[in-house]
Amino acid sequence: MGKMSLYFFSAAFLSLAASFLLYLWYLLKRGEGVGRYATLVNRLGAAFLTMSLLFRSIVAGRGPFSNQYEFTVAFAWGIVIAYIYIERSFQFRSLGVFVLPVVLGLLGYASTVPSTVEPLVPALQNNLLLTVHVSVAVIAYGTFAVAFAAAIMYLCQSRRSVNWMPPQDKLEEVSYRSVVIGFPMMVLVLVLGALWANTAWGRYWGWDPKETATLVTALLYVGYLHAYNLRGWRGTRSALLLILGFVATVFTFFGNLFLGGLHSYSGF
Amino acid sequence: MNDSSVTQSIISAASARRLWRLLCSARFALVLILLITAACLAGALIIQAPDEVLRYPLDYNRWVEGLRPRFGTFTVVMDYLGLFRVFRTWWFNTLVGLLVISLFVCTINRFPALWRLVRYRRVKVGQSFFEAGRYRARFASLSISHQEAANAAVAALRQRHYQVTTINEDNRSHIYAERHRYSRFGTFLTHGGIIMAIAAAVWGNFFGFSDNSLVIPDDSRRAVGHGTELSVLNEGFTEEDYPDGRPRDYRSDLVIYEEGKEVKRQTVRVNEPVEYKGIRFHQAFFGNAAVIKVRDTATNRVLFEDGVALAYRKEFYGEARPVGFFTLFDGRLLVDVVSTAQDAIDDYIQPGQVVIVVSQSDNNTMLFSQKLSQREPFEVAGIEFTFLREKQFTGLTVVKNPAVKFIWLATTLMVLGIYTVLYFPSRRIWVLCNQSSQPPTLFLVGAAPRLSGFNTEFQRLAFALEQGLSPSTGSEELSLDDYKNGEERRL
Numbered sequence: 001m002g003k004m005s006l007y008f009f010s011a012a013f014l015s016l017a018a019s020f021l022l023y024l025w026y027l028l029k030r031g032e033g034v035g036r037y038a039t040l041v042n043r044l045g046a047a048f049l050t051m052s053l054l055f056r057s058i059v060a061g062r063g064p065f066s067n068q069y070e071f072t073v074a075f076a077w078g079i080v081i082a083y084i085y086i087e088r089s090f091q092f093r094s095l096g097v098f099v100l101p102v103v104l105g106l107l108g109y110a111s112t113v114p115s116t117v118e119p120l121v122p123a124l125q126n127n128l129l130l131t132v133h134v135s136v137a138v139i140a141y142g143t144f145a146v147a148f149a150a151a152i153m154y155l156c157q158s159r160r161s162v163n164w165m166p167p168q169d170k171l172e173e174v175s176y177r178s179v180v181i182g183f184p185m186m187v188l189v190l191v192l193g194a195l196w197a198n199t200a201w202g203r204y205w206g207w208d209p210k211e212t213a214t215l216v217t218a219l220l221y222v223g224y225l226h227a228y229n230l231r232g233w234r235g236t237r238s239a240l241l242l243i244l245g246f247v248a249t250v251f252t253f254f255g256n257l258f259l260g261g262l263h264s265y266s267g268f
Numbered sequence: 269m270n271d272s273s274v275t276q277s278i279i280s281a282a283s284a285r286r287l288w289r290l291l292c293s294a295r296f297a298l299v300l301i302l303l304i305t306a307a308c309l310a311g312a313l314i315i316q317a318p319d320e321v322l323r324y325p326l327d328y329n330r331w332v333e334g335l336r337p338r339f340g341t342f343t344v345v346m347d348y349l350g351l352f353r354v355f356r357t358w359w360f361n362t363l364v365g366l367l368v369i370s371l372f373v374c375t376i377n378r379f380p381a382l383w384r385l386v387r388y389r390r391v392k393v394g395q396s397f398f399e400a401g402r403y404r405a406r407f408a409s410l411s412i413s414h415q416e417a418a419n420a421a422v423a424a425l426r427q428r429h430y431q432v433t434t435i436n437e438d439n440r441s442h443i444y445a446e447r448h449r450y451s452r453f454g455t456f457l458t459h460g461g462i463i464m465a466i467a468a469a470v471w472g473n474f475f476g477f478s479d480n481s482l483v484i485p486d487d488s489r490r491a492v493g494h495g496t497e498l499s500v501l502n503e504g505f506t507e508e509d510y511p512d513g514r515p516r517d518y519r520s521d522l523v524i525y526e527e528g529k530e531v532k533r534q535t536v537r538v539n540e541p542v543e544y545k546g547i548r549f550h551q552a553f554f555g556n557a558a559v560i561k562v563r564d565t566a567t568n569r570v571l572f573e574d575g576v577a578l579a580y581r582k583e584f585y586g587e588a589r590p591v592g593f594f595t596l597f598d599g600r601l602l603v604d605v606v607s608t609a610q611d612a613i614d615d616y617i618q619p620g621q622v623v624i625v626v627s628q629s630d631n632n633t634m635l636f637s638q639k640l641s642q643r644e645p646f647e648v649a650g651i652e653f654t655f656l657r658e659k660q661f662t663g664l665t666v667v668k669n670p671a672v673k674f675i676w677l678a679t680t681l682m683v684l685g686i687y688t689v690l691y692f693p694s695r696r697i698w699v700l701c702n703q704s705s706q707p708p709t710l711f712l713v714g715a716a717p718r719l720s721g722f723n724t725e726f727q728r729l730a731f732a733l734e735q736g737l738s739p740s741t742g743s744e745e746l747s748l749d750d751y752k753n754g755e756e757r758r759l
Binding site: 118119121122123125126172173176177180183184187188191194195198199200201202203204205207209212213215216219220222223226227228229230233248255 | 294295297298301302304305308309311312313316355469478480510514515516517518537538539541548550552665666667669672675676679682683686687690691717718719721723
């Protein structure tokens, strides 16, 4: 089972790398057929990644979210799933060229950290909250990555008109819709985290570096949701907020490794 | 009233209006949010002084001095700015306070207008209204009566779950349709939730307590304090490891007593605290304890015999060592029990030994210190000290927070509000079927929050309406993309 998880991980990595190349080809040649193949291979990669996580869960007997390897793969999965949803909703394939490098970067990183299945330390022994808290975080992070990619494209468009990119209003809408999915999830992450901290540590909030970093990320998206409609903040400034938001997301994600505090048990 | 006082009152009224407008401004709220974000980022990146250090200025100053090798000359500036205790600084609290005031004022300011908007439906609007909307469409040369056109529009709107109000006149029909009418109040739920959460946090801080210094050696009982009549007996702490050495389980078998009577017993784990009368006991930490016996040799009276939790770290003999303490003679003598250093080989205190340091409590004058090996008594001035054996202790966090249920209520309101606003954005559509205009025309205009996906919804509605108004029109190829904002379709 453990090996099956790793085989599916490799298959997903290869499929998603291939789909990135196909999206690139689609972008350069504007071939609709190539675009369809890119989508197909991307979904195949998503299926492989899902299988990898599923086998991992069976082996571990819990949600696959307890160490850096598992959480990184889950993060990549969240991005792929969010991207598939947005691509399907907006018929927007060129976004894949900007989203998939983030996914491949994460999977590349995951392949460098230990992938052994480890039992849970006492602080994490709350299967329900572990699974819900982290899977909600994964979806939030995934949608923020998609919003980030659309914001990058928006900024490219605002510098000079790029004909293979969708118009700015569509990119703005893609970003907004991604945040609309991700932001409530991020708030849930904070609430569920507070609930868990109250059970395990006796306080719902303690300014622990990781929880503060999560709050910073959420606040940046609060800022975006207030700014996107304000004159003077629409467009470029809002796109910059989305980029900052994703930088904060990545910072929060890797925070276990250098922030210390009560969340440092999962930083290996 | 003289001229200057009239001028003064005009100026102060104008200032109050300006202040009110500032507090209601979304831009001001945005700036506050971004400043709080920056402050939180600083708090996450820069090491923050622990609570126990912040209790005493001397401890804090010593702690800041310890940071000097890391931050060099910047240490003083960073300390002055409060960057080592961001969340307790006046400027951080001011920012949060301003945000709460801004949310409150904004809610009061917006509520009446929003209530009117929700309560009173404006069904009849002039024709010019239909030419100014962001989302608009017009179907000219109607081949059916205005009432038939209105029926088609009502059917299309109802199919999309709109609540529809119609007013028919001689030559025209006015239709007003809306969805998610009350979702605008979601913002108030969220803002109210934030205000409630902050108020509950302040309330909890004032009327509750959180104490992480309850350390109880195995088979010992300790009073909880904080005005309660509770005490806790630790029947045994257990630490289990996986074969690879990683921790598997920490648990303490606790018995709670109230006024000397047993009232509850439970095995407490990290994720399984015990609660009694709103006071919760959480498994927090553990360590070694030394059982010490003190006897008056003249009377053979045992002055002290209990476990001493070596729960603190203090510098003794040039190294940080685990330390515990107890008092004798009604607190007049303080006895520190120092154990072997755990991070390195300890040349001074070997495993199986402790050092006792006896001092006067009132003036902190050290009387003597003595190394004790297990079961080898040491006598001084008719008092015999014996280190009997080692044990473990459990460290508990004791919490009472009467406001915590309001925190959960507040967060529920926040989440509900956010989902309501973002997932059920309000939509309003006005339709005017005008038989008297030349040619007879159906006007359509819609309003919804920007980027909320209304564009597509409006296009689909217009497409369906076109089909409904002229079902026989099949020859013309229609595409949703044909409906750009404000585009006119001629049937």
